[in-house]
Amino acid sequence: MAGEETERSPVSISLPPDVDDWLANVADRYDESREETCRRLLLAAHAVATDDADAIDPDVLSSLPDAADLDTLAADSDLRELETDLQTDIEDAREEFQDLLEDVRDRVIQVKRETDAKAPAAHDHSSYADQDDLESVQGTVEAIDRRLDAGFENFEEVLxxxxxxxxxxxxxxxxxxxxxxxxxxxxxxxxxxxxxxxxxxxxxxxxxxxxxxxxxxxxxxxxxxxxxxxxxxxxxxxxxxxxxxxxxxxxxxxxxxxxxxxxxxxxxxxxxxxxxxxxxxxxxxxxxxxxxxxxxxxxxxxxxx
Structure with missing residues:
Protein backbone atom coordinates (compact mmCIF):
# COMPACT_ATOMS: atom_id res chain seq x y z
CA MET A 1 0.00 0.00 0.00
CA ALA A 2 2.86 2.28 0.85
CA GLY A 3 4.61 1.30 -2.44
CA GLU A 4 1.52 2.18 -4.46
CA GLU A 5 1.26 5.56 -2.71
CA THR A 6 4.97 6.19 -3.46
CA GLU A 7 4.51 5.17 -7.13
CA ARG A 8 1.51 7.38 -7.57
CA SER A 9 2.94 10.43 -5.80
CA PRO A 10 3.49 13.31 -8.24
CA VAL A 11 7.04 14.51 -9.07
CA SER A 12 7.80 18.07 -10.16
CA ILE A 13 11.12 18.93 -11.84
CA SER A 14 12.57 22.02 -13.61
CA LEU A 15 13.96 21.40 -17.10
CA PRO A 16 16.45 23.50 -19.10
CA PRO A 17 14.83 25.55 -21.90
CA ASP A 18 16.22 23.42 -24.74
CA VAL A 19 15.10 20.14 -23.06
CA ASP A 20 11.70 21.63 -22.31
CA ASP A 21 11.30 22.66 -25.98
CA TRP A 22 12.28 19.20 -27.17
CA LEU A 23 9.81 17.57 -24.73
CA ALA A 24 7.05 19.83 -26.03
CA ASN A 25 7.87 18.86 -29.65
CA VAL A 26 7.74 15.14 -28.82
CA ALA A 27 4.39 15.55 -27.01
CA ASP A 28 2.98 17.42 -30.00
CA ARG A 29 4.20 14.72 -32.37
CA TYR A 30 2.30 11.97 -30.49
CA ASP A 31 -0.63 14.23 -29.60
CA GLU A 32 -0.32 13.78 -25.87
CA SER A 33 0.48 15.87 -22.86
CA ARG A 34 3.95 16.64 -21.70
CA GLU A 35 3.30 14.73 -18.47
CA GLU A 36 2.38 11.57 -20.38
CA THR A 37 5.45 11.84 -22.60
CA CYS A 38 7.66 12.37 -19.58
CA ARG A 39 6.06 9.36 -17.81
CA ARG A 40 6.69 7.03 -20.75
CA LEU A 41 10.29 8.22 -21.09
CA LEU A 42 10.91 7.53 -17.42
CA LEU A 43 9.42 4.02 -17.73
CA ALA A 44 11.67 3.33 -20.69
CA ALA A 45 14.70 4.57 -18.79
CA HIS A 46 13.76 2.31 -15.86
CA ALA A 47 13.43 -0.71 -18.13
CA VAL A 48 16.84 -0.03 -19.67
CA ALA A 49 18.42 0.42 -16.25
CA THR A 50 16.93 -2.92 -15.03
CA ASP A 51 17.65 -4.77 -18.32
CA ASP A 52 13.94 -5.39 -18.80
CA ALA A 53 13.74 -4.63 -22.51
CA ASP A 54 10.37 -6.45 -22.88
CA ALA A 55 8.76 -4.02 -20.51
CA ILE A 56 9.56 -1.07 -22.77
CA ASP A 57 6.56 0.23 -24.62
CA PRO A 58 7.19 0.36 -28.38
CA ASP A 59 5.56 3.79 -28.45
CA VAL A 60 8.08 4.93 -25.88
CA LEU A 61 10.94 3.65 -28.02
CA SER A 62 9.61 5.48 -31.03
CA SER A 63 9.30 8.66 -28.99
CA LEU A 64 12.96 8.58 -28.00
CA PRO A 65 15.14 11.04 -29.93
CA ASP A 66 17.21 9.66 -32.79
CA ALA A 67 20.76 10.77 -33.75
CA ALA A 68 19.47 13.66 -35.87
CA ASP A 69 17.34 14.90 -33.00
CA LEU A 70 20.31 14.68 -30.65
CA ASP A 71 22.51 16.61 -33.10
CA THR A 72 19.83 19.24 -33.51
CA LEU A 73 19.41 19.44 -29.76
CA ALA A 74 23.19 19.82 -29.27
CA ALA A 75 23.40 22.46 -32.01
CA ASP A 76 20.52 24.38 -30.48
CA SER A 77 22.22 24.19 -27.11
CA ASP A 78 25.52 25.47 -28.57
CA LEU A 79 23.72 28.29 -30.37
CA ARG A 80 21.92 29.33 -27.22
CA GLU A 81 25.19 29.25 -25.29
CA LEU A 82 26.96 31.26 -28.01
CA GLU A 83 24.10 33.72 -28.12
CA THR A 84 24.31 34.12 -24.37
CA ASP A 85 28.08 34.72 -24.53
CA LEU A 86 27.69 37.25 -27.35
CA GLN A 87 24.97 39.05 -25.51
CA THR A 88 27.22 39.24 -22.45
CA ASP A 89 30.14 40.57 -24.53
CA ILE A 90 27.89 43.15 -26.15
CA GLU A 91 26.64 44.33 -22.82
CA ASP A 92 30.20 44.58 -21.48
CA ALA A 93 31.34 46.51 -24.57
CA ARG A 94 28.34 48.84 -24.31
CA GLU A 95 29.10 49.54 -20.67
CA GLU A 96 32.80 50.19 -21.46
CA PHE A 97 31.84 52.49 -24.34
CA GLN A 98 29.47 54.41 -22.13
CA ASP A 99 32.22 54.82 -19.52
CA LEU A 100 34.70 56.07 -22.13
CA LEU A 101 32.11 58.40 -23.62
CA GLU A 102 31.36 59.88 -20.24
CA ASP A 103 35.09 60.32 -19.57
CA VAL A 104 35.60 62.13 -22.90
CA ARG A 105 32.57 64.32 -22.27
CA ASP A 106 33.92 65.26 -18.84
CA ARG A 107 37.35 66.07 -20.30
CA VAL A 108 35.85 68.25 -23.05
CA ILE A 109 33.79 70.15 -20.52
CA GLN A 110 36.87 70.63 -18.32
CA VAL A 111 38.98 71.95 -21.22
CA LYS A 112 36.17 74.25 -22.30
CA ARG A 113 35.90 75.71 -18.81
CA GLU A 114 39.67 76.22 -18.54
CA THR A 115 39.78 77.92 -21.95
CA ASP A 116 36.88 80.20 -21.11
CA ALA A 117 38.57 81.12 -17.84
CA LYS A 118 41.85 82.10 -19.58
CA ALA A 119 40.40 84.14 -22.46
CA PRO A 120 38.78 87.52 -21.68
CA ALA A 121 35.11 87.88 -22.42
CA ALA A 122 35.55 90.68 -25.00
CA HIS A 123 38.53 89.31 -26.92
CA ASP A 124 39.14 89.21 -30.65
CA HIS A 125 41.61 87.60 -33.07
CA SER A 126 43.33 90.66 -34.51
CA SER A 127 46.67 88.84 -34.63
CA TYR A 128 45.31 86.46 -37.26
CA ALA A 129 45.35 87.39 -40.92
CA ASP A 130 42.06 88.57 -42.34
CA GLN A 131 40.66 87.91 -45.79
CA ASP A 132 42.37 90.95 -47.34
CA ASP A 133 45.76 89.87 -46.07
CA LEU A 134 45.24 86.36 -47.40
CA GLU A 135 44.26 87.70 -50.82
CA SER A 136 47.34 89.95 -50.85
CA VAL A 137 49.63 87.06 -50.01
CA GLN A 138 47.97 84.90 -52.61
CA GLY A 139 48.48 87.62 -55.23
CA THR A 140 52.15 87.87 -54.34
CA VAL A 141 52.60 84.12 -54.63
CA GLU A 142 50.90 84.09 -58.03
CA ALA A 143 53.15 86.93 -59.24
CA ILE A 144 56.23 85.00 -58.12
CA ASP A 145 54.96 81.90 -59.91
CA ARG A 146 54.47 83.87 -63.13
CA ARG A 147 57.93 85.36 -62.82
CA LEU A 148 59.48 81.95 -62.29
CA ASP A 149 57.60 80.50 -65.25
CA ALA A 150 58.74 83.38 -67.45
CA GLY A 151 62.32 83.06 -66.23
CA PHE A 152 62.54 79.37 -67.04
CA GLU A 153 61.34 79.81 -70.61
CA ASN A 154 64.89 80.68 -71.78
CA PHE A 155 66.56 78.39 -69.27
CA GLU A 156 68.33 76.36 -71.96
CA GLU A 157 69.71 79.48 -73.63
CA VAL A 158 71.02 80.83 -70.33
CA LEU A 159 72.57 77.46 -69.52
Missing part, protein backbone atom coordinates in the same frame (compact mmCIF):
# COMPACT_ATOMS: atom_id res chain seq x y z
CA UNK A 160 74.30 77.25 -72.89
CA UNK A 161 75.62 80.80 -72.49
CA UNK A 162 76.97 79.98 -69.04
CA UNK A 163 78.65 76.83 -70.34
CA UNK A 164 80.29 78.83 -73.13
CA UNK A 165 81.49 81.42 -70.65
CA UNK A 166 82.85 78.66 -68.42
CA UNK A 167 84.79 77.17 -71.34
CA UNK A 168 86.13 80.63 -72.21
CA UNK A 169 87.19 81.27 -68.62
CA UNK A 170 88.85 77.87 -68.46
CA UNK A 171 90.76 78.60 -71.67
CA UNK A 172 91.90 81.97 -70.34
CA UNK A 173 92.95 80.36 -67.08
CA UNK A 174 95.06 77.87 -69.03
CA UNK A 175 96.74 80.68 -70.98
CA UNK A 176 97.31 82.64 -67.79
CA UNK A 177 98.81 79.62 -66.04
CA UNK A 178 101.18 79.05 -68.96
CA UNK A 179 102.20 82.71 -68.87
CA UNK A 180 102.81 82.57 -65.12
CA UNK A 181 104.98 79.47 -65.51
CA UNK A 182 106.93 81.14 -68.31
CA UNK A 183 107.44 84.27 -66.23
CA UNK A 184 108.57 82.19 -63.29
CA UNK A 185 111.11 80.37 -65.42
CA UNK A 186 112.37 83.67 -66.82
CA UNK A 187 112.57 85.09 -63.32
CA UNK A 188 114.64 82.14 -62.14
CA UNK A 189 116.92 82.51 -65.16
CA UNK A 190 117.36 86.21 -64.52
CA UNK A 191 118.00 85.63 -60.83
CA UNK A 192 120.65 83.04 -61.62
CA UNK A 193 122.24 85.39 -64.16
CA UNK A 194 122.25 88.20 -61.62
CA UNK A 195 123.77 85.98 -58.96
CA UNK A 196 126.60 84.97 -61.30
CA UNK A 197 127.15 88.59 -62.36
CA UNK A 198 127.21 89.71 -58.73
CA UNK A 199 129.68 86.89 -57.99
CA UNK A 200 132.00 88.10 -60.77
CA UNK A 201 131.75 91.69 -59.53
CA UNK A 202 132.61 90.61 -55.99
CA UNK A 203 135.65 88.66 -57.27
CA UNK A 204 136.86 91.69 -59.26
CA UNK A 205 136.34 94.00 -56.29
CA UNK A 206 138.19 91.61 -53.96
CA UNK A 207 141.10 91.37 -56.42
CA UNK A 208 141.19 95.16 -56.77
CA UNK A 209 141.36 95.61 -53.00
CA UNK A 210 144.18 93.08 -52.79
CA UNK A 211 146.02 94.76 -55.70
CA UNK A 212 145.76 91.61 -57.82
CA UNK A 213 145.33 91.96 -61.57
CA UNK A 214 145.98 88.35 -62.53
CA UNK A 215 146.09 85.14 -60.55
CA UNK A 216 146.76 81.47 -61.13
CA UNK A 217 143.85 79.03 -61.17
CA UNK A 218 144.10 76.66 -58.25
CA UNK A 219 142.71 73.81 -60.36
CA UNK A 220 144.73 74.04 -63.59
CA UNK A 221 147.47 76.56 -62.74
CA UNK A 222 146.80 78.82 -65.72
CA UNK A 223 147.10 82.57 -65.24
CA UNK A 224 143.77 84.38 -65.42
CA UNK A 225 143.23 88.12 -65.91
CA UNK A 226 140.63 88.94 -63.25
CA UNK A 227 139.42 92.10 -65.00
CA UNK A 228 138.42 90.07 -68.09
CA UNK A 229 136.25 87.57 -66.20
CA UNK A 230 132.59 87.43 -67.32
CA UNK A 231 131.65 84.32 -65.35
CA UNK A 232 132.74 83.20 -61.88
CA UNK A 233 134.76 80.32 -63.35
CA UNK A 234 138.15 79.64 -64.91
CA UNK A 235 138.08 80.30 -68.68
CA UNK A 236 140.52 77.42 -69.20
CA UNK A 237 139.19 74.53 -67.07
CA UNK A 238 135.71 75.95 -66.28
CA UNK A 239 136.21 75.37 -62.55
CA UNK A 240 134.08 77.56 -60.29
CA UNK A 241 136.09 80.34 -58.66
CA UNK A 242 135.23 80.77 -55.01
CA UNK A 243 137.67 83.44 -53.82
CA UNK A 244 140.88 85.39 -54.49
CA UNK A 245 143.92 84.87 -52.26
CA UNK A 246 146.96 87.15 -52.31
CA UNK A 247 150.45 85.77 -52.88
CA UNK A 248 152.11 84.08 -49.94
CA UNK A 249 155.76 84.98 -49.54
CA UNK A 250 158.05 86.99 -51.76
CA UNK A 251 158.15 84.50 -54.60
CA UNK A 252 154.51 83.40 -54.40
CA UNK A 253 151.71 84.46 -56.73
CA UNK A 254 148.04 85.29 -56.20
CA UNK A 255 145.65 82.35 -56.47
CA UNK A 256 142.06 81.94 -57.63
CA UNK A 257 140.55 79.49 -55.15
CA UNK A 258 138.20 77.01 -56.89
CA UNK A 259 135.25 75.11 -55.52
CA UNK A 260 131.93 76.14 -53.98
CA UNK A 261 131.90 79.67 -52.54
CA UNK A 262 132.28 79.73 -48.73
CA UNK A 263 129.19 80.51 -46.69
CA UNK A 264 130.71 83.18 -44.46
CA UNK A 265 134.47 83.39 -44.99
CA UNK A 266 136.63 84.77 -47.79
CA UNK A 267 137.37 88.12 -49.42
CA UNK A 268 134.76 87.81 -52.16
CA UNK A 269 131.99 86.97 -49.64
CA UNK A 270 132.74 90.01 -47.50
CA UNK A 271 132.90 92.26 -50.53
CA UNK A 272 129.56 90.95 -51.81
CA UNK A 273 127.98 91.62 -48.43
CA UNK A 274 129.30 95.21 -48.40
CA UNK A 275 128.31 95.95 -52.00
CA UNK A 276 125.02 97.73 -52.88
CA UNK A 277 123.96 95.19 -55.51
CA UNK A 278 120.47 93.80 -55.15
CA UNK A 279 119.40 90.76 -57.16
CA UNK A 280 115.75 91.72 -57.22
CA UNK A 281 116.52 95.22 -58.44
CA UNK A 282 118.63 93.75 -61.19
CA UNK A 283 115.81 91.43 -62.19
CA UNK A 284 113.40 94.37 -62.26
CA UNK A 285 115.83 96.36 -64.41
CA UNK A 286 116.26 93.52 -66.89
CA UNK A 287 112.55 92.72 -67.06
CA UNK A 288 111.91 96.39 -67.88
CA UNK A 289 113.76 95.75 -71.15
CA UNK A 290 111.20 93.08 -72.05
CA UNK A 291 108.12 95.36 -72.11
CA UNK A 292 107.25 94.25 -75.62
CA UNK A 293 106.68 90.65 -74.50
CA UNK A 294 104.62 91.47 -71.41
CA UNK A 295 102.81 94.29 -73.21
CA UNK A 296 101.83 91.96 -76.01
CA UNK A 297 100.51 89.42 -73.54
CA UNK A 298 98.43 92.03 -71.71
CA UNK A 299 97.09 93.39 -74.96
CA UNK A 300 95.98 89.93 -76.00
CA UNK A 301 94.18 89.47 -72.68
CA UNK A 302 92.50 92.90 -72.94
CA UNK A 303 91.39 92.25 -76.47
CA UNK A 304 89.96 88.88 -75.44
CA UNK A 305 87.85 90.54 -72.73
Missing amino acids: EHLLERADEVESRATVLASAVLDLRERQETLLERERRRARVESLKLAANRLGVSSAACEECGESVDVALLTEPECPTCASTIADVEPKSGFFGSPTLVTGDPPALEGHARSVAAEGPSDALEAVAAETADDDEVTGGFRGAETGGD
Whole structure:
Protein backbone atom coordinates (compact mmCIF):
# COMPACT_ATOMS: atom_id res chain seq x y z
CA MET A 1 0.00 0.00 0.00
CA ALA A 2 2.86 2.28 0.85
CA GLY A 3 4.61 1.30 -2.44
CA GLU A 4 1.52 2.18 -4.46
CA GLU A 5 1.26 5.56 -2.71
CA THR A 6 4.97 6.19 -3.46
CA GLU A 7 4.51 5.17 -7.13
CA ARG A 8 1.51 7.38 -7.57
CA SER A 9 2.94 10.43 -5.80
CA PRO A 10 3.49 13.31 -8.24
CA VAL A 11 7.04 14.51 -9.07
CA SER A 12 7.80 18.07 -10.16
CA ILE A 13 11.12 18.93 -11.84
CA SER A 14 12.57 22.02 -13.61
CA LEU A 15 13.96 21.40 -17.10
CA PRO A 16 16.45 23.50 -19.10
CA PRO A 17 14.83 25.55 -21.90
CA ASP A 18 16.22 23.42 -24.74
CA VAL A 19 15.10 20.14 -23.06
CA ASP A 20 11.70 21.63 -22.31
CA ASP A 21 11.30 22.66 -25.98
CA TRP A 22 12.28 19.20 -27.17
CA LEU A 23 9.81 17.57 -24.73
CA ALA A 24 7.05 19.83 -26.03
CA ASN A 25 7.87 18.86 -29.65
CA VAL A 26 7.74 15.14 -28.82
CA ALA A 27 4.39 15.55 -27.01
CA ASP A 28 2.98 17.42 -30.00
CA ARG A 29 4.20 14.72 -32.37
CA TYR A 30 2.30 11.97 -30.49
CA ASP A 31 -0.63 14.23 -29.60
CA GLU A 32 -0.32 13.78 -25.87
CA SER A 33 0.48 15.87 -22.86
CA ARG A 34 3.95 16.64 -21.70
CA GLU A 35 3.30 14.73 -18.47
CA GLU A 36 2.38 11.57 -20.38
CA THR A 37 5.45 11.84 -22.60
CA CYS A 38 7.66 12.37 -19.58
CA ARG A 39 6.06 9.36 -17.81
CA ARG A 40 6.69 7.03 -20.75
CA LEU A 41 10.29 8.22 -21.09
CA LEU A 42 10.91 7.53 -17.42
CA LEU A 43 9.42 4.02 -17.73
CA ALA A 44 11.67 3.33 -20.69
CA ALA A 45 14.70 4.57 -18.79
CA HIS A 46 13.76 2.31 -15.86
CA ALA A 47 13.43 -0.71 -18.13
CA VAL A 48 16.84 -0.03 -19.67
CA ALA A 49 18.42 0.42 -16.25
CA THR A 50 16.93 -2.92 -15.03
CA ASP A 51 17.65 -4.77 -18.32
CA ASP A 52 13.94 -5.39 -18.80
CA ALA A 53 13.74 -4.63 -22.51
CA ASP A 54 10.37 -6.45 -22.88
CA ALA A 55 8.76 -4.02 -20.51
CA ILE A 56 9.56 -1.07 -22.77
CA ASP A 57 6.56 0.23 -24.62
CA PRO A 58 7.19 0.36 -28.38
CA ASP A 59 5.56 3.79 -28.45
CA VAL A 60 8.08 4.93 -25.88
CA LEU A 61 10.94 3.65 -28.02
CA SER A 62 9.61 5.48 -31.03
CA SER A 63 9.30 8.66 -28.99
CA LEU A 64 12.96 8.58 -28.00
CA PRO A 65 15.14 11.04 -29.93
CA ASP A 66 17.21 9.66 -32.79
CA ALA A 67 20.76 10.77 -33.75
CA ALA A 68 19.47 13.66 -35.87
CA ASP A 69 17.34 14.90 -33.00
CA LEU A 70 20.31 14.68 -30.65
CA ASP A 71 22.51 16.61 -33.10
CA THR A 72 19.83 19.24 -33.51
CA LEU A 73 19.41 19.44 -29.76
CA ALA A 74 23.19 19.82 -29.27
CA ALA A 75 23.40 22.46 -32.01
CA ASP A 76 20.52 24.38 -30.48
CA SER A 77 22.22 24.19 -27.11
CA ASP A 78 25.52 25.47 -28.57
CA LEU A 79 23.72 28.29 -30.37
CA ARG A 80 21.92 29.33 -27.22
CA GLU A 81 25.19 29.25 -25.29
CA LEU A 82 26.96 31.26 -28.01
CA GLU A 83 24.10 33.72 -28.12
CA THR A 84 24.31 34.12 -24.37
CA ASP A 85 28.08 34.72 -24.53
CA LEU A 86 27.69 37.25 -27.35
CA GLN A 87 24.97 39.05 -25.51
CA THR A 88 27.22 39.24 -22.45
CA ASP A 89 30.14 40.57 -24.53
CA ILE A 90 27.89 43.15 -26.15
CA GLU A 91 26.64 44.33 -22.82
CA ASP A 92 30.20 44.58 -21.48
CA ALA A 93 31.34 46.51 -24.57
CA ARG A 94 28.34 48.84 -24.31
CA GLU A 95 29.10 49.54 -20.67
CA GLU A 96 32.80 50.19 -21.46
CA PHE A 97 31.84 52.49 -24.34
CA GLN A 98 29.47 54.41 -22.13
CA ASP A 99 32.22 54.82 -19.52
CA LEU A 100 34.70 56.07 -22.13
CA LEU A 101 32.11 58.40 -23.62
CA GLU A 102 31.36 59.88 -20.24
CA ASP A 103 35.09 60.32 -19.57
CA VAL A 104 35.60 62.13 -22.90
CA ARG A 105 32.57 64.32 -22.27
CA ASP A 106 33.92 65.26 -18.84
CA ARG A 107 37.35 66.07 -20.30
CA VAL A 108 35.85 68.25 -23.05
CA ILE A 109 33.79 70.15 -20.52
CA GLN A 110 36.87 70.63 -18.32
CA VAL A 111 38.98 71.95 -21.22
CA LYS A 112 36.17 74.25 -22.30
CA ARG A 113 35.90 75.71 -18.81
CA GLU A 114 39.67 76.22 -18.54
CA THR A 115 39.78 77.92 -21.95
CA ASP A 116 36.88 80.20 -21.11
CA ALA A 117 38.57 81.12 -17.84
CA LYS A 118 41.85 82.10 -19.58
CA ALA A 119 40.40 84.14 -22.46
CA PRO A 120 38.78 87.52 -21.68
CA ALA A 121 35.11 87.88 -22.42
CA ALA A 122 35.55 90.68 -25.00
CA HIS A 123 38.53 89.31 -26.92
CA ASP A 124 39.14 89.21 -30.65
CA HIS A 125 41.61 87.60 -33.07
CA SER A 126 43.33 90.66 -34.51
CA SER A 127 46.67 88.84 -34.63
CA TYR A 128 45.31 86.46 -37.26
CA ALA A 129 45.35 87.39 -40.92
CA ASP A 130 42.06 88.57 -42.34
CA GLN A 131 40.66 87.91 -45.79
CA ASP A 132 42.37 90.95 -47.34
CA ASP A 133 45.76 89.87 -46.07
CA LEU A 134 45.24 86.36 -47.40
CA GLU A 135 44.26 87.70 -50.82
CA SER A 136 47.34 89.95 -50.85
CA VAL A 137 49.63 87.06 -50.01
CA GLN A 138 47.97 84.90 -52.61
CA GLY A 139 48.48 87.62 -55.23
CA THR A 140 52.15 87.87 -54.34
CA VAL A 141 52.60 84.12 -54.63
CA GLU A 142 50.90 84.09 -58.03
CA ALA A 143 53.15 86.93 -59.24
CA ILE A 144 56.23 85.00 -58.12
CA ASP A 145 54.96 81.90 -59.91
CA ARG A 146 54.47 83.87 -63.13
CA ARG A 147 57.93 85.36 -62.82
CA LEU A 148 59.48 81.95 -62.29
CA ASP A 149 57.60 80.50 -65.25
CA ALA A 150 58.74 83.38 -67.45
CA GLY A 151 62.32 83.06 -66.23
CA PHE A 152 62.54 79.37 -67.04
CA GLU A 153 61.34 79.81 -70.61
CA ASN A 154 64.89 80.68 -71.78
CA PHE A 155 66.56 78.39 -69.27
CA GLU A 156 68.33 76.36 -71.96
CA GLU A 157 69.71 79.48 -73.63
CA VAL A 158 71.02 80.83 -70.33
CA LEU A 159 72.57 77.46 -69.52
CA GLU A 160 74.30 77.25 -72.89
CA HIS A 161 75.62 80.80 -72.49
CA LEU A 162 76.97 79.98 -69.04
CA LEU A 163 78.65 76.83 -70.34
CA GLU A 164 80.29 78.83 -73.13
CA ARG A 165 81.49 81.42 -70.65
CA ALA A 166 82.85 78.66 -68.42
CA ASP A 167 84.79 77.17 -71.34
CA GLU A 168 86.13 80.63 -72.21
CA VAL A 169 87.19 81.27 -68.62
CA GLU A 170 88.85 77.87 -68.46
CA SER A 171 90.76 78.60 -71.67
CA ARG A 172 91.90 81.97 -70.34
CA ALA A 173 92.95 80.36 -67.08
CA THR A 174 95.06 77.87 -69.03
CA VAL A 175 96.74 80.68 -70.98
CA LEU A 176 97.31 82.64 -67.79
CA ALA A 177 98.81 79.62 -66.04
CA SER A 178 101.18 79.05 -68.96
CA ALA A 179 102.20 82.71 -68.87
CA VAL A 180 102.81 82.57 -65.12
CA LEU A 181 104.98 79.47 -65.51
CA ASP A 182 106.93 81.14 -68.31
CA LEU A 183 107.44 84.27 -66.23
CA ARG A 184 108.57 82.19 -63.29
CA GLU A 185 111.11 80.37 -65.42
CA ARG A 186 112.37 83.67 -66.82
CA GLN A 187 112.57 85.09 -63.32
CA GLU A 188 114.64 82.14 -62.14
CA THR A 189 116.92 82.51 -65.16
CA LEU A 190 117.36 86.21 -64.52
CA LEU A 191 118.00 85.63 -60.83
CA GLU A 192 120.65 83.04 -61.62
CA ARG A 193 122.24 85.39 -64.16
CA GLU A 194 122.25 88.20 -61.62
CA ARG A 195 123.77 85.98 -58.96
CA ARG A 196 126.60 84.97 -61.30
CA ARG A 197 127.15 88.59 -62.36
CA ALA A 198 127.21 89.71 -58.73
CA ARG A 199 129.68 86.89 -57.99
CA VAL A 200 132.00 88.10 -60.77
CA GLU A 201 131.75 91.69 -59.53
CA SER A 202 132.61 90.61 -55.99
CA LEU A 203 135.65 88.66 -57.27
CA LYS A 204 136.86 91.69 -59.26
CA LEU A 205 136.34 94.00 -56.29
CA ALA A 206 138.19 91.61 -53.96
CA ALA A 207 141.10 91.37 -56.42
CA ASN A 208 141.19 95.16 -56.77
CA ARG A 209 141.36 95.61 -53.00
CA LEU A 210 144.18 93.08 -52.79
CA GLY A 211 146.02 94.76 -55.70
CA VAL A 212 145.76 91.61 -57.82
CA SER A 213 145.33 91.96 -61.57
CA SER A 214 145.98 88.35 -62.53
CA ALA A 215 146.09 85.14 -60.55
CA ALA A 216 146.76 81.47 -61.13
CA CYS A 217 143.85 79.03 -61.17
CA GLU A 218 144.10 76.66 -58.25
CA GLU A 219 142.71 73.81 -60.36
CA CYS A 220 144.73 74.04 -63.59
CA GLY A 221 147.47 76.56 -62.74
CA GLU A 222 146.80 78.82 -65.72
CA SER A 223 147.10 82.57 -65.24
CA VAL A 224 143.77 84.38 -65.42
CA ASP A 225 143.23 88.12 -65.91
CA VAL A 226 140.63 88.94 -63.25
CA ALA A 227 139.42 92.10 -65.00
CA LEU A 228 138.42 90.07 -68.09
CA LEU A 229 136.25 87.57 -66.20
CA THR A 230 132.59 87.43 -67.32
CA GLU A 231 131.65 84.32 -65.35
CA PRO A 232 132.74 83.20 -61.88
CA GLU A 233 134.76 80.32 -63.35
CA CYS A 234 138.15 79.64 -64.91
CA PRO A 235 138.08 80.30 -68.68
CA THR A 236 140.52 77.42 -69.20
CA CYS A 237 139.19 74.53 -67.07
CA ALA A 238 135.71 75.95 -66.28
CA SER A 239 136.21 75.37 -62.55
CA THR A 240 134.08 77.56 -60.29
CA ILE A 241 136.09 80.34 -58.66
CA ALA A 242 135.23 80.77 -55.01
CA ASP A 243 137.67 83.44 -53.82
CA VAL A 244 140.88 85.39 -54.49
CA GLU A 245 143.92 84.87 -52.26
CA PRO A 246 146.96 87.15 -52.31
CA LYS A 247 150.45 85.77 -52.88
CA SER A 248 152.11 84.08 -49.94
CA GLY A 249 155.76 84.98 -49.54
CA PHE A 250 158.05 86.99 -51.76
CA PHE A 251 158.15 84.50 -54.60
CA GLY A 252 154.51 83.40 -54.40
CA SER A 253 151.71 84.46 -56.73
CA PRO A 254 148.04 85.29 -56.20
CA THR A 255 145.65 82.35 -56.47
CA LEU A 256 142.06 81.94 -57.63
CA VAL A 257 140.55 79.49 -55.15
CA THR A 258 138.20 77.01 -56.89
CA GLY A 259 135.25 75.11 -55.52
CA ASP A 260 131.93 76.14 -53.98
CA PRO A 261 131.90 79.67 -52.54
CA PRO A 262 132.28 79.73 -48.73
CA ALA A 263 129.19 80.51 -46.69
CA LEU A 264 130.71 83.18 -44.46
CA GLU A 265 134.47 83.39 -44.99
CA GLY A 266 136.63 84.77 -47.79
CA HIS A 267 137.37 88.12 -49.42
CA ALA A 268 134.76 87.81 -52.16
CA ARG A 269 131.99 86.97 -49.64
CA SER A 270 132.74 90.01 -47.50
CA VAL A 271 132.90 92.26 -50.53
CA ALA A 272 129.56 90.95 -51.81
CA ALA A 273 127.98 91.62 -48.43
CA GLU A 274 129.30 95.21 -48.40
CA GLY A 275 128.31 95.95 -52.00
CA PRO A 276 125.02 97.73 -52.88
CA SER A 277 123.96 95.19 -55.51
CA ASP A 278 120.47 93.80 -55.15
CA ALA A 279 119.40 90.76 -57.16
CA LEU A 280 115.75 91.72 -57.22
CA GLU A 281 116.52 95.22 -58.44
CA ALA A 282 118.63 93.75 -61.19
CA VAL A 283 115.81 91.43 -62.19
CA ALA A 284 113.40 94.37 -62.26
CA ALA A 285 115.83 96.36 -64.41
CA GLU A 286 116.26 93.52 -66.89
CA THR A 287 112.55 92.72 -67.06
CA ALA A 288 111.91 96.39 -67.88
CA ASP A 289 113.76 95.75 -71.15
CA ASP A 290 111.20 93.08 -72.05
CA ASP A 291 108.12 95.36 -72.11
CA GLU A 292 107.25 94.25 -75.62
CA VAL A 293 106.68 90.65 -74.50
CA THR A 294 104.62 91.47 -71.41
CA GLY A 295 102.81 94.29 -73.21
CA GLY A 296 101.83 91.96 -76.01
CA PHE A 297 100.51 89.42 -73.54
CA ARG A 298 98.43 92.03 -71.71
CA GLY A 299 97.09 93.39 -74.96
CA ALA A 300 95.98 89.93 -76.00
CA GLU A 301 94.18 89.47 -72.68
CA THR A 302 92.50 92.90 -72.94
CA GLY A 303 91.39 92.25 -76.47
CA GLY A 304 89.96 88.88 -75.44
CA ASP A 305 87.85 90.54 -72.73
